[in-house]
Amino acid sequence: MLITTKRGKAGAPRATYSAYYGVKKPYGLYDLQNGQEYYNYRAEAFRAAGQDPNSAAGFLTDDEKANFAAGRSFDYQDLLFQNGRIQNHALGVSGGSEQTQYSASLGYYDETGIVPVQGIKRYSLRGTLDQQIGKRIKVGLNTLNSFTSQNDPGLNISYNILTSSPLASPYDANGLPILFPNADNAQANPLSYYTQDAHFEQRRRLRTFNSLYGQVNILKGLDYRLNLGLDGRTENNESFFASNTPARAGGQNAATRNNSIAFNLLVENLLTYNRTFAEKHDVNFTGLYSWQQFRTDGFETGAQNLPTNYQQAFNLGAGTPSFSRSNQSQWDIISYMGRLNYAFDNRYSATLTMRVDGSSRLAPGNKYKPFPSAAVAWNIANESFLQDNAWVNNLKLRASYGRTGSTAVNPYQTLGSLQSSLGNGYYNFGGTGVAGAIPATIPNPNLGWEYTATTNFGLDFGLFNNRLTGAVEVYQQRTSDLLLPDALPTTSGYGSFTRNIGQTQNRGLEISLTTVNLRSASGFEWSTDWNFTINREKVLDLGLGDDENGNPGATSATSASLASPSSFSTTISTPASISRTKQRRRPKRVLG
Numbered sequence: 001m002l003i004t005t006k007r008g009k010a011g012a013p014r015a016t017y018s019a020y021y022g023v024k025k026p027y028g029l030y031d032l033q034n035g036q037e038y039y040n041y042r043a044e045a046f047r048a049a050g051q052d053p054n055s056a057a058g059f060l061t062d063d064e065k066a067n068f069a070a071g072r073s074f075d076y077q078d079l080l081f082q083n084g085r086i087q088n089h090a091l092g093v094s095g096g097s098e099q100t101q102y103s104a105s106l107g108y109y110d111e112t113g114i115v116p117v118q119g120i121k122r123y124s125l126r127g128t129l130d131q132q133i134g135k136r137i138k139v140g141l142n143t144l145n146s147f148t149s150q151n152d153p154g155l156n157i158s159y160n161i162l163t164s165s166p167l168a169s170p171y172d173a174n175g176l177p178i179l180f181p182n183a184d185n186a187q188a189n190p191l192s193y194y195t196q197d198a199h200f201e202q203r204r205r206l207r208t209f210n211s212l213y214g215q216v217n218i219l220k221g222l223d224y225r226l227n228l229g230l231d232g233r234t235e236n237n238e239s240f241f242a243s244n245t246p247a248r249a250g251g252q253n254a255a256t257r258n259n260s261i262a263f264n265l266l267v268e269n270l271l272t273y274n275r276t277f278a279e280k281h282d283v284n285f286t287g288l289y290s291w292q293q294f295r296t297d298g299f300e301t302g303a304q305n306l307p308t309n310y311q312q313a314f315n316l317g318a319g320t321p322s323f324s325r326s327n328q329s330q331w332d333i334i335s336y337m338g339r340l341n342y343a344f345d346n347r348y349s350a351t352l353t354m355r356v357d358g359s360s361r362l363a364p365g366n367k368y369k370p371f372p373s374a375a376v377a378w379n380i381a382n383e384s385f386l387q388d389n390a391w392v393n394n395l396k397l398r399a400s401y402g403r404t405g406s407t408a409v410n411p412y413q414t415l416g417s418l419q420s421s422l423g424n425g426y427y428n429f430g431g432t433g434v435a436g437a438i439p440a441t442i443p444n445p446n447l448g449w450e451y452t453a454t455t456n457f458g459l460d461f462g463l464f465n466n467r468l469t470g471a472v473e474v475y476q477q478r479t480s481d482l483l484l485p486d487a488l489p490t491t492s493g494y495g496s497f498t499r500n501i502g503q504t505q506n507r508g509l510e511i512s513l514t515t516v517n518l519r520s521a522s523g524f525e526w527s528t529d530w531n532f533t534i535n536r537e538k539v540l541d542l543g544l545g546d547d548e549n550g551n552p553g554a555t556s557a558t559s560a561s562l563a564s565p566s567s568f569s570t571t572i573s574t575p576a577s578i579s580r581t582k583q584r585r586r587p588k589r590v591l592g
Contacts, residue, residue, distance in 0.1 A: 007094075016094075240253070335356070347382045361447075416441050442488070453479075458473045472510070473511075
């Protein structure tokens with residue numbers, strides 16, 4: 001995947017500014033019970049249990065009875081929800097000469113939620129630079145940097161809003177929120193989060209993504225390119241919850257802080273050769289060597305019983321330490337690739353690719369595996385027997401086969417891991433307190449690649465001066481040696497372990513068709529797009545052994561057949577590039 005950004009162009013400096021502003025409101029409120037409806041609901045529940053609501057204990061609290069008698073009812077949606085805002089501003093400048101092109105931009109994004117405090121702010125800085133050095137060398141830089149501050153990223157008060165009693169008073173006589181308005185410890189008052197110094201939760205992230213390239217023309221048609229990429233980020237999370245909040249439910253206040261840093265470094269060496277011989281033979285070769293490393297480091301600590309709430313998470317040493325932990329993780333991957341493209345007379349083409357990847361996340365002996373692929377195409381429209389047919393503009397038949405791999409598992413799955421025993425890692429050994437550890441995950445010294453083999457056949461066509469264009473695709477994907485957790489009996493000391501197991505299959509047919517219904521000399525155009533897709537997936541093997549008939553995993557295999565309905569859209573365009581698109585879908589069908 002190649003991601004590109006806007007780059008500078010030769011010419012006078014050009015400044016741009018764009019912005020938008022909007023207001024956020026609740027799309028709709030939940031239809032909750034009012035006081036009378038809640039009273040009737042509770043009364044019916046007690047009668048169904050054979051109790052008289054008027055004399056049964058626990059029917060309503062004294063506060064709820066008083067509010068019901070006075071006709072008072074409370075909806076926390078009205079008490080909490082507010083209007084939010086969203087705004088974005090971007091200021092940029094670009095320009096350059098034939099030898100040097102540049103661009104730079106500043107961005108500011110601000111959004112607040114419909115719940116108090118929740119919001120996010122982001123500041124960004126982008127820049128690009130391309131420099132030609134002589135006739136053979138070109139270098140360039142792309143940088144994207146952002147700082148994000150987010151308030152209450154993990155706080156969810158929806159449950160408390162929807163389950164609180166509409167008859168229970170949310171505030172006491174002093175105007176302060178009551179933590180448990182209806183004397184039920186499972187239904188805390190969400191308003192208690194919003195008193196002074198009651199809670200604080202913030203996430204701050206600084207991220208920088210940079211890529212640097214250098215390209216040298218060695219000989220005619222032969223180029224070398226070096227790509228360096230660094231994606232780094234550091235994140236700081238802080239949280240504090242006072243005693244009188246739903247998160248602490250009357251217990252000791254608590255605060256946590258954690259910091260993490262991660263970087264992803266990529267180095268690519270590319271050698272390309274492009275030449276045309278005898279005006280009919282096009283040859284392209286690409287060689288690649290790349291190395292990638294991803295590493296994370298993190299630390300987290302927490303404390304309880306801080307002497308004052310206003311300190312929040314800024315002085316954890318003043319409280320009682322509750323936990324501390326750290327982590328580090330790293331993985332590397334090395335890749336070699338060679339690809340040869342050959343085309344003859346713009347009629348026949350072939351591509352051969354061989355790629356070898358090595359992953360540190362896999363077991364010794366299984367780290368390096370080859371992944372070949374091949375593709376051929378026949379441009380029938382350029383054959384002599386069709387060149388005089390004006391109604392055929394494009395007709396290409398193609399086929400391809402390739403194998404890819406995946407190592408989508410956490411590092412160190414081949415080694416296993418330990419964890420602290422008894423939660424805090426300490427236990428009594430005689431009269432001495434000692435630290436201990438117990439096995440956490442079982443090692444797998446045979447962990448290898450997950451493979452996906454894909455076969456594809458396609459036909460592209462364009463007829464009647466390309467008034468009718470489209471494509472037909474038939475494909476099959478078969479994935480084997482899936483990287484999945486395999487359950488183990490807990491009596492072994494482990495719940496599961498990761499291994500290569502199972503096989504799946506994915507087959508499908510895709511048909512696309514575009515018709516230009518009307519095209520005028522003035523630029524007015526009306527076109528229609530049709531799409532039809534069928535996709536079937538099967539689990540061929542779950543790795544559970546053979547059944548009584550000797551079929552591998554047949555008794556445990558499951559299959560699913562999915563089909564998307566055909567659809568079409570029609571587009572009308574004018575010279576002013578104004579278009580309107582309508583799309584209809586037929587009722588969903590399931591194909592056997």
